[in-house]
């Protein structure tokens with residue numbers, strides 16, 4: 001059951017809530033106040049936009065109560081120049097300190113990732129966060145074992161045998177995003193975006209990251225890895241990210257391809 005309440009003293013009948021609802025589930029009652037249509041029971045995607053957009057805090061909705069919903073702190077939103085510098089300065093980290101990342105920070109950045117967009121606001125993403133560096137190393141080892149079975153990436157296998165981890169780069173932590181494809185029409189995009197948010201949130205804490213493409217490739221292809229992942233029934237691994245404090249920091253922003261865009 002989903003319920004909407006409107007404080008008539010506060011409502012200024014601006015109808016932002018009506019305009020903002022992705023599925024037109026809010027309309028006007030006889031007196032011109034917003035109300036939830038019956039169709040909301042089935043169609044509401046629980047985005048909370050009707051509550052979040054109300055300029056006078058007149059509208060409350062059971063799926064995202066006003067009292068529990070944080071205010072946007074405008075003055076903390078960085079200027080475009082700061083955002084650009086932040087985004088451009090994120091790099092893939094391939095050398096990590098042994099130091100582990102504090103549990104609370106890992107939890108904070110995972111929590112930030114919950115706010116990534118998801119198709120139909122399905123929010124299908126689950127995480128396995130490998131906190132124990134020995135476990136992370138074991139995951140790298142399993143990837144190398146599978147590479148040896150498949151006779152691929154001989155250089156990476158040789159490096160591993162010489163004590164050099166080119167798979168998870170000696171990162172202390174590994175975040176694996178998994179989901180049940182039945183829970184979303186776009187699980188790949190949902191997991192990718194959540195991982196991108198995690199990546200950027202980590203950057204804001206000075207934590208280095210690198211996408212773990214080798215592990216992503218074999219995640220469903222190696223029984224010991226499947227056992228170690230111990231995913232819920234029906235779940236698939238979509239994305240994975242190494243995390244840890246970088247040994248050194250990047251001083252320059254390397255060049256990238258020119259923008260390719262067609263304007264019409």
Ligand SMILES: Cc1cc2nc3c(=O)[nH]c(=O)nc-3n(C[C@H](O)[C@H](O)[C@H](O)COP(=O)(O)O)c2cc1C
Pocket residue numbers: 090091092093094167210211212213214215
């Ligand atoms: C899906 C994906 C998989 C990746 N897999 C790996 C990987 O297995 N190992 C690695 O060292 N880098 C990996 N990378 C990092 C890319 O090589 C890196 O993003 C690219 O070279 C650009 O460098 P930058 O991230 O520092 O800008 C991966 C990146 C993506 C998006």
